[in-house]
Amino acid sequence: MNKILIAVDDTKGSKNVLGVFQNLVRPPQEVLLLHVQRLEGRSLMIDMLSDSELSTLKESLQGTDHKEKLDRHSEKVLNYYRKEFENSGLFNIRTIIREGIPADEILKVADEEKVDLIVVGSNGKRGLNRLITGCVSYEVERNASVPVIVEKPETREVVHGIKGVSPQLA
Amino acid sequence: MNKVLISAGNVRGSEEILSSMDNVVTSPEAVILLHVQQLVGNSTMTAMMSYSEIETLKESIEGTEHKEALDRRAEEVLTHYKKALENRGMTNIKCVIRAGHPADEILKVAEEEKVDLIVVGCSGKSRFRKFATGCASSDLEKKSTIRVLITKSNGCGKHSHLWGRSAYAL
Numbered sequence: 001m002n003k004i005l006i007a008v009d010d011t012k013g014s015k016n017v018l019g020v021f022q023n024l025v026r027p028p029q030e031v032l033l034l035h036v037q038r039l040e041g042r043s044l045m046i047d048m049l050s051d052s053e054l055s056t057l058k059e060s061l062q063g064t065d066h067k068e069k070l071d072r073h074s075e076k077v078l079n080y081y082r083k084e085f086e087n088s089g090l091f092n093i094r095t096i097i098r099e100g101i102p103a104d105e106i107l108k109v110a111d112e113e114k115v116d117l118i119v120v121g122s123n124g125k126r127g128l129n130r131l132i133t134g135c136v137s138y139e140v141e142r143n144a145s146v147p148v149i150v151e152k153p154e155t156r157e158v159v160h161g162i163k164g165v166s167p168q169l170a
Numbered sequence: 171m172n173k174v175l176i177s178a179g180n181v182r183g184s185e186e187i188l189s190s191m192d193n194v195v196t197s198p199e200a201v202i203l204l205h206v207q208q209l210v211g212n213s214t215m216t217a218m219m220s221y222s223e224i225e226t227l228k229e230s231i232e233g234t235e236h237k238e239a240l241d242r243r244a245e246e247v248l249t250h251y252k253k254a255l256e257n258r259g260m261t262n263i264k265c266v267i268r269a270g271h272p273a274d275e276i277l278k279v280a281e282e283e284k285v286d287l288i289v290v291g292c293s294g295k296s297r298f299r300k301f302a303t304g305c306a307s308s309d310l311e312k313k314s315t316i317r318v319l320i321t322k323s324n325g326c327g328k329h330s331h332l333w334g335r336s337a338y339a340l
Contacts, residue, residue: 016317020317023172023286024174024196024198024287025194025196025287026193026194026195026196116193117193122311137311138308138311138312141307141308141311145322146322147186147194147319147320147321147322148319148322149194149317149318149319149320150311150314150317150318150320151317152314152315
């Protein structure tokens with residue numbers, strides 16, 4: 001495998017990607033670390049903006065304090081993950097910062113760079129929270145044209161049944 | 171112990187799953203091949219049934235021609251996968267046949283066997299068909315506590331994504 005795209009942000013769920021090469025997955029020749037800056041609110045809010053609205057938003061943010069803060073933040077996140085991956089013996093790492101709709105940007109970068117695999121973390125959002133705030137891993141899984149690994153937290157409460165009904169109750 | 175669970179739904183999707191076993195996954199110590207029999211209709215239908223209903227259904231079709239046809243098909247699919255994996259030099263392969271709701275059964279077996287990775291194919295269904303017939307890969311992505319690798323075939327991830335976005339914007 002040549003190129004892997006790993007999408008990271010500052011959430012706890014994202015940290016799960018660090019374990020990805022520990023077993024079973026073949027380490028690649030090149031790793032692309034991508035952080036997508038969320039210009040406004042939750043991912044569902046930005047979903048509702050059209051492309052032109054989004055580019056207006058991008059322009060209006062240029063040079064403001066808010067944008068500088070976002071940039072510093074991205075640097076911090078990417079440096080953290082770069083260091084962690086370097087500690088585990090991966091050195092060919094390229095970092096990319098994009099702005100806009102996270103799932104869209106991840107898919108765009110995957111297309112442009114012709115990666116062989118996308119790795120995303122899952123924050124384990126469920127139910128209403130997932131519906132309201134949107135879920136990047138789902139969007140990526142649905143719309144990618146290359147294989148996707150969704151990394152899960154080490155331990156979490158297990159719920160069976162489509163609505164979380166336990167077998168005894170059903 | 172590095173264990174991989176492969177969801178062997180049908181022969182059609184096997185190419186992608188097997189090629190990602192070559193490219194993405196380092197040779198595992200044990201492979202579990204799971205085929206889930208769809209007792210009735212599609213997975214939206216089984217998702218709406220309670221566990222007791224599914225149990226009754228299982229009993230009622232015991233010994234019928236329908237069940238025999240399902241068994242034959244399961245054998246066929248599993249042998250296809252097993253042969254292909256054996257050609258790749260994997261020897262520790264266990265075949266499991268279950269009946270019920272696909273995503274639930276996959277998760278149950280994954281837990282019982284304590285696997286480290288679930289490999290599942292993408293159905294390539296459109297948004298509407300997914301809604302109408304259900305989709306194991308997105309159910310898994312949502313509910314699994316184990317990392318999931320979703321493989322893609324040609325033509326996956328091209329449908330309705332942008333259309334969905336513009337519909338939001340309108």
